[in-house]
Amino acid sequence: MIEVSVKKRLFSAKGEMQLNVAFKVEPGELVTLYGPSGAGKTTILRMLCGLAVPDEGTISVAGETWFDSSQRIDLKPQVRNVGIVFQDYALFPNMTVKENLEYAIRRNQSHSVIDELLELMELSSLSDKKPDVLSGGQQQRVALARSIVRQPKILLLDEPMSALDTTLRFKIQEYILKVHQQYQLTTILVSHDILEVITLSKRVFLIEHGEIVNEGPPSTLLPMQALRSMMDALPTSNR
Amino acid sequence: MIDAHPIFLTFKLATVTTIILFFVSVPLAYWLTFSRHKIKYVAEALVSLPLILPPSVLGFYLLLAFSPQNVFGSFLERYFNLRLVFTFEGLVIASILYSLPFMVQPIYNGLKMVPQSIIEASYTLGKGRLTTLVRVLLPNVRASVITGIVLAFAHTVGEFGVVLMVGGNIPRETRVVSIALYDEVEAMNYSQANMYAITLLIFALLTLSIVYFVNSPSRVNRVV
Known part of the structure; x- marks a missing residue:
């Protein structure tokens, strides 16, 4: 179980914002943090992996x-x-695909996990290539494979498909589900793509201005949200 | 034939200086890149000072500091039996200070260009700062490191004012090429002077060609 209850003052282009969230994620769950950019989603992921320090709270x-x-x-x-x-x-x-994965390996950890992951992600034929010659989708798969070499308890995905086209997105979504299940991970995905959220997760947290405004299954929560964001995009005179 | 000792001495000085500078500059550039302490701006200015200061100014103060009549110089002599005025060791110290910005600046500029996410990725993959520096940062700023090494070496070869102040003109101890050249001109031996001068000229040209080659767009890694 992941239990998060944190506060942090954030400074963005839009000004100061208070991030104040509390949530729990069950082991083996795949949940999404959904909301507009600048809502504080990425900061939550960064606090979880220790790259950002909350002002107060517990994780x-x-x-x-x-x-x-x-x-x-x-x-x-x-x-x-x-x-x-x-x-x-x-x-x-500076490292090939395989070296990127090997870099992550723990001391005394078996190297067999590297070949297993290369195969699972269909990267074996690219293992000697450097990242700069790979397509976006291939780089994405390498990043995903590398993130689970150490067999973590938690997988965090920060808008992993935002730079990919629609066909590739479906493919990567399959890979994410595959590793999530195979390695029994607890996965937290940050996204602002409604389709992606509905496809991948069973539970979603709606985040706005640094707060969780709603949570539940995406199928019941998000249609309203989608409608509202469409309404927001319309000029005021048309509402 | 010209006396080859100044040439040999110059390259020995440049090699020793460059090796020591590398190990001093990498941690220093790393600290300048990632520190948020305000003192780093003072440190940055101090490192860059030799770029704008006349070499004779630096040489003058080093001469005063190294002199056995003064506190630092007498301390070194009494406790370490080390004299830095008019010795090769003194030249090495002076050269390190004088060429410091030429090594630190390129590495610092390279490190600043590395995306933060790559460093963070390394941390989340269980690797500490040293491993990240050696296996991720330095290989990805390879061109900057090579530029720093080449420039520091070349700059040491070409120094005159600092060397003259701190080292004087002692054959086989402190008489480097630039001093020997000056000496020959003073003695009106222009053909001898020309040999030293042309050696330095060809060397400088080769050095800059190497710097431009390693920094050509086709060779520089995508990140840098």
């Missing part, structure tokens, strides 16, 4: 405290055992 995973401002506990990203796929994939340009 615990499977009973282990990862962050607690009152007790001054703040585990480093290196020991949190979280897999994350960044929006820009963040592959190491």
Whole structure:
């Protein structure tokens, strides 16, 4: 179980905002953080993996405290055992596909996981290629494979498909579901693509201005949300 | 034939200086890139000072500092039996300070260009700062590192004012090519002077060609 209850003051182009969220995710669940850009979704992921520090609050995973401002506990990203796929994939340009995966491996961990992942992601034929010659979809698969080499408890995906076209999105969605199930991960996906959210997750948190405004199954929550965002996009005179 | 010792001494000085500078500059450039401490702006200015300061100014103060009549110089002599005025060791220290910006600046500029997400990805993959620096950052700023090494080496080869101030003109100890050249001109041995001058000229041309080659767009890694 992931339990998050954090506050953090954020400074963006739109001004200051108070991020204030509390939520729980059950083991093996795949949930989505959905909301407009600038709502604080990425910051939540960054706080979970230790790359951003909340002003106050707690984060615990499977009973282990990862962050607690009152007790001054703040585990480093290196020991949190979280897999994350960044929006820009963040592959190491100096390493081949295989080396990118090997870099992630733990001391004493068997290398067989590398071949297993290369095969699962259909990357075996590309294993000696450098990231800059790969397509967006291929880079995405490498990033996804690399994020689970260390067999993390949690997988975090930060708008993983935002740079891909529609056909590739469906393909990558399949890969995400495949690794989520095969490695029994608890996955948190950040997205503002309604279709993606409905396809992938059974539970969604709606985030606006740094707060969770609603949560539930995407099929019941999101049609209203989609309608509202469409209405928002219309000029005021047409409403 | 010209005396080859100044040439040999110059390249020895440049090699020793460059090797030490590399190990000083990488941590320094790393700190300048990632530190948020305000003191880093002062450090940055200090590192860059030799770029605008006349070399003789730096040489003058180093001469004063190294002099056995003064606190630092007498301390070194008493406790380490080390004299830095008019010695090769003194030239190395002076060259390190004088060429510092030529090594630090390219590496610093390279590191600043590395996307933050790559560094963060390395941390989330369980790797510490040192591993990230050695296996991710430095290989991805390879062109900047090579530029720094080549420029620092070349700049040390070409120095005159600092060397003259701190080292003087002692054959086989501190008489480097630029000093020997000056010496020959003073003695009106123009053909000898020309040999030293042309050596430096060809070397400088080759050096810059290497810098432009390693930084050509087709060779520079995508990230840098």
